[in-house]
Amino acid sequence: MSSPATVASLRTLRHRRLALVLGSLAALVVVLAALGLTLGAASLTPGRALLAVVGVGDAGDLFVVHRLRLPRVAAALLAGAAFGLAGALFQSTLRNPLASPDILGIASGASLGAVTVLLGLGLTGAAVSAGAFVGAATIAVLIWFFAWRQGLHSIRFVLVGVGFAYLASSLLAWMLASADQRDAATALVWTVGSVADVRGPALTVLGVGLVVLAAAVAALARWQGPLALGDDHARGLGVATDAARVTTLLVAVALVALATATVGPLAFVALVAPAIARRLVDDGGPALSVSVATGATLVLAADIVAQHGLLGVSAPTGIVTGLVGAPYLLWLLATHERRSRA
Amino acid sequence: MIDVPHAPPGSRTSAGDLTAHGVSIGYDGRPVIEGLDLTLPQGRVTAVVGPNACGKSTLLRGLARLHPLIAGRVTLGDRDVTNLPRKELARLVGVLPQSSVAPDGVRVAELVGRGRYPHQGWFGRHSSDDDVVVMRSLEATGVADLADRPVAELSGGQRQRVWVAMVLAQETDVVLLDEPTTFLDVTHQVELLDLLHDLNRERGTTVVMVLHELNLAARYADHLVVMCAGRVVAEGAPSDVIDEATVLEAFGLDAKVVPDPVSGTPMIVPVGRHRRADGTLAPDGSAEPRE
Numbered sequence: 133m134s135s136p137a138t139v140a141s142l143r144t145l146r147h148r149r150l151a152l153v154l155g156s157l158a159a160l161v162v163v164l165a166a167l168g169l170t171l172g173a174a175s176l177t178p179g180r181a182l183l184a185v186v187g188v189g190d191a192g193d194l195f196v197v198h199r200l201r202l203p204r205v206a207a208a209l210l211a212g213a214a215f216g217l218a219g220a221l222f223q224s225t226l227r228n229p230l231a232s233p234d235i236l237g238i239a240s241g242a243s244l245g246a247v248t249v250l251l252g253l254g255l256t257g258a259a260v261s262a263g264a265f266v267g268a269a270t271i272a273v274l275i276w277f278f279a280w281r282q283g284l285h286s287i288r289f290v291l292v293g294v295g296f297a298y299l300a301s302s303l304l305a306w307m308l309a310s311a312d313q314r315d316a317a318t319a320l321v322w323t324v325g326s327v328a329d330v331r332g333p334a335l336t337v338l339g340v341g342l343v344v345l346a347a348a349v350a351a352l353a354r355w356q357g358p359l360a361l362g363d364d365h366a367r368g369l370g371v372a373t374d375a376a377r378v379t380t381l382l383v384a385v386a387l388v389a390l391a392t393a394t395v396g397p398l399a400f401v402a403l404v405a406p407a408i409a410r411r412l413v414d415d416g417g418p419a420l421s422v423s424v425a426t427g428a429t430l431v432l433a434a435d436i437v438a439q440h441g442l443l444g445v446s447a448p449t450g451i452v453t454g455l456v457g458a459p460y461l462l463w464l465l466a467t468h469e470r471r472s473r474a
Numbered sequence: 475m476i477d478v479p480h481a482p483p484g485s486r487t488s489a490g491d492l493t494a495h496g497v498s499i500g501y502d503g504r505p506v507i508e509g510l511d512l513t514l515p516q517g518r519v520t521a522v523v524g525p526n527a528c529g530k531s532t533l534l535r536g537l538a539r540l541h542p543l544i545a546g547r548v549t550l551g552d553r554d555v556t557n558l559p560r561k562e563l564a565r566l567v568g569v570l571p572q573s574s575v576a577p578d579g580v581r582v583a584e585l586v587g588r589g590r591y592p593h594q595g596w597f598g599r600h601s602s603d604d605d606v607v608v609m610r611s612l613e614a615t616g617v618a619d620l621a622d623r624p625v626a627e628l629s630g631g632q633r634q635r636v637w638v639a640m641v642l643a644q645e646t647d648v649v650l651l652d653e654p655t656t657f658l659d660v661t662h663q664v665e666l667l668d669l670l671h672d673l674n675r676e677r678g679t680t681v682v683m684v685l686h687e688l689n690l691a692a693r694y695a696d697h698l699v700v701m702c703a704g705r706v707v708a709e710g711a712p713s714d715v716i717d718e719a720t721v722l723e724a725f726g727l728d729a730k731v732v733p734d735p736v737s738g739t740p741m742i743v744p745v746g747r748h749r750r751a752d753g754t755l756a757p758d759g760s761a762e763p764r765e
């Protein structure tokens with residue numbers, strides 16, 4: 133009974149579970165997407181909405197689906213996928229479920245960068261995305277600089293990151309308070325996050341960027357197994373841990389910046405999506421692919437709730453993700469203590 | 475192979491001695507070990523002992539490149555491994571660090587499979603060869619029956635065997651272990667040391683371990699290295715190395731050395747101030763060995 137076949141069959145079971153989880157999430161995404169395309173002021177049946185997606189139907193249907201609803205669904209899926217993947221990379225690379233880009237201030241850095249460009253320089257479009265990237269990367273480098281002591285230590289990284297999150301949020305609040313009201317309303321999207329107004333070019337940038345970065349992640353994912361065992365084991369297995377961490381986190385920062393630049397911060401998605409994914413897979417791995425799926429599912433669901441006021445609130449997407457994420461964070465803080473002895 | 479008396483024919487010891495040449499290792503620029511020269515013989519079991527903070531773990535970490543060297547170099551046979559790419563080194567030298575925490579949810583065979591990392595290509599696919607090596611490692615450490623159990627559910631002794639299995643799955647000629655018995659009760663300590671002895675004798679693996687328990691070190695080591703304050707105080711066969719003077723010098727411990735009734739190797743019996751069989755107590759608190 134104990135033979136190499138045991139090892140192989142264990143792997144087969146894992147593959148099956150992964151396929152089941154991904155399949156279920158994909159089905160959920162399809163249902164949610166259909167909902168997202170169907171619900172709204174112009175009432176469409178699911179059938180007509182789906183036909184309109186492939187270009188069949190009257191002009192009104194096509195306009196509503198192609199111009200209004202499809203971009204919104206796509207933005208939710210892509211941004212959610214990016215946040216989910218980024219969060220999974222942060223948490224597994226730093227071996228800490230709290231080490232998500234929203235807690236660390238990377239996301240606030242992206243918002244700050246975007247708002248600086250928007251309000252400070254008065255630019256729009258691609259410049260705002262670039263600003264978000266610069267902001268996120270700046271915060272990441274600063275955390276790095278202050279947290280680095282002969283290597284990267286997860287706890288110090290998180291604590292320094294929390295400090296910078298406050299700093300970035302304060303600067304952001306100050307900028308918004310001193311801006312005139314109309315601009316501040318635009319800027320609110322950057323502080324809370326919404327997938328409502330993402331159109332053509334921005335969506336393309338998000339999609340292409342996500343594919344490129346996901347490919348990079350696929351190439352770097354092999355480090356995750358050894359890194360999850362701790363620095364000593366990872367080095368013993370032949371991983372240059374510091375270089376591996378720096379490279380992986382750079383890609384993760386790029387993912388956060390990309391998504392934040394397009395839809396704003398969307399609180400807690402990067403924190404919660406990987407946690408759900410790991411729970412679903414439960415193999416001691418980082419659950420990268422499943423985090424992509426849970427992130428996409430979460431944001432899409434949150435946006436449907438937000439858009440149609442299903443919970444009695446009609447609000448930007450980021451408010452709903454925050455309402456879901458905050459209790460999870462509290463639960464994590466309450467239970468993390470006993471598991472973090474290592 | 476002639477200089478490896480215990481290794482059976484056909485064993486695959488080929489790497490050669492692991493040697494430190496003028497090695498300095500330290501923390502925050504403060505050297506704990508300075509200019510150390512030491513040869514750890516190929517195909518043998520070497521135990522490194524010494525009092526707390528003597529630099530024995532630091533030495534092992536330096537040899538395994540878990541901690542950077544300030545100066546000096548390390549060779550394996552005639553090969554300089556000081557600047558070898560890590561992955562290449564990981565195919566030559568395996569290391570079991572002092573503390574190991576398995577990720578939640580990981581199963582025994584999966585954890586051991588991570589030992590195959592240095593042998594896998596860029597996308598890390600498991601081949602059927604990997605499965606064979608994993609199973610062999612599980613069997614060698616007596617945990618094959620646990621292959622599909624979550625590591626978190628195992629007892630401390632089982633878990634330590636699983637970690638050893640992971641290091642074995644690396645298929646290295648040299649295995650370094652940093653206090654592998656620390657969190658184990660005495661039964662599991664002996665079990666683990668027997669296991670390491672078997673590995674050495676059956677596979678010819680060079681085993682180097684930092685040990686706390688002097689008597690077990692003296693029993694299981696072919697080669698014993700006694701360290702104190704970052705220096706090697708004595709090295710050689712345990713029966714040549716362990717005497718009352720060395721124990722006093724290295725550990726500051728007044729002790730009797732008698733033959734181990736089971737193995738005949740030297741056994742250290744601390745004198746202490748109290749509980750002597752004849753009821754004497756040194757008046758100034760210093761021990762007074764009786765003739």
